[in-house]
Amino acid sequence: QVQLVESGGGLVQAGDSLRLSCATSGSIFSINTMGWFRQAPGKEREFVAAISWSTGSTYNANSVKGRFTISRDNAKNTVYLQMNSLTPEDTAVYYCAANRRRPAYVEYEYDYWGQGTQVTVSS
Numbered sequence: 001q002v003q004l005v006e007s008g009g010g011l012v013q014a015g016d017s018l019r020l021s022c023a024t025s026g027s028i029f030s031i032n033t034m035g036w037f038r039q040a041p042g043k044e045r046e047f048v049a050a051i052s053w054s055t056g057s058t059y060n061a062n063s064v065k066g067r068f069t070i071s072r073d074n075a076k077n078t079v080y081l082q083m084n085s086l087t088p089e090d091t092a093v094y095y096c097a098a099n100r101r102r103p104a105y106v107e108y109e110y111d112y113w114g115q116g117t118q119v120t121v122s123s
Contacts, residue, residue, distance in 0.1 A: 002026045002112040004096045009117030012086055016121070020081040022096030022114060028053075033099040034079045035110060036070060038092035038119075045095070047105045049081060059105060064090075086121045093118050 008020040022034065031053045039045040049060045049070035058070050069082040079096060094117050097110035104110065 002028065002031060002098045004098060004112055004114035006094065006096045006114045006117040009094060009119045011120045011122065014087055014121055014123050016086050017082070017084045018086060018119060020083070020094055020096075020117060020119070022079040022081075024077045024079070024098065028077055030100050031098045032101055033103045034070075034072065035097045035099065035104070036079075036081045037095045037097060037107060037110075038090075039095070039116075040089075040092040043092075045107055047107070048094070050103060050105055051079065052103060057103070059103070061105075083119070086119075088121045088123045091119060091121050 003025045005023045012018055033050050033052055035050040036048040037045050038048050047061050051058045051070045051072050067085045072079045096114040098112040099110045
């Protein structure tokens with residue numbers, strides 16, 4: 001089992017930056033890929049970014065390329081999502097997730113999920 005706890009969400013203004021953290025615990029050795037997803041009100045959950053736990057290779061959704069950066073600190077067992085130039089369209093609950101098998105960019109490939117952290121961007 002892997003436990004994930006997100007933090008760092010909040011209310012910001014358009015153009016601001018925010019950094020989300022995802023602390024992992026449990027069977028961390030089993031993790032292949034860590035991902036961030038988000039779900040806006042009335043919409044389906046969507047992929048944001050992913051990072052290989054071992055190599056650090058990253059992949060971002062087109063909607064956040066150039067603005068969001070995913071990173072990890074293996075010593076702290078923590079994954080981060082640095083979000084810059086935020087817009088109201090980025091308002092959502094952001095979820096951290098862990099995948100055991102292979103790099104993945106779709107929700108059903110992930111095995112473990114955090115409880116989510118709310119990000120609200122005002123105009």
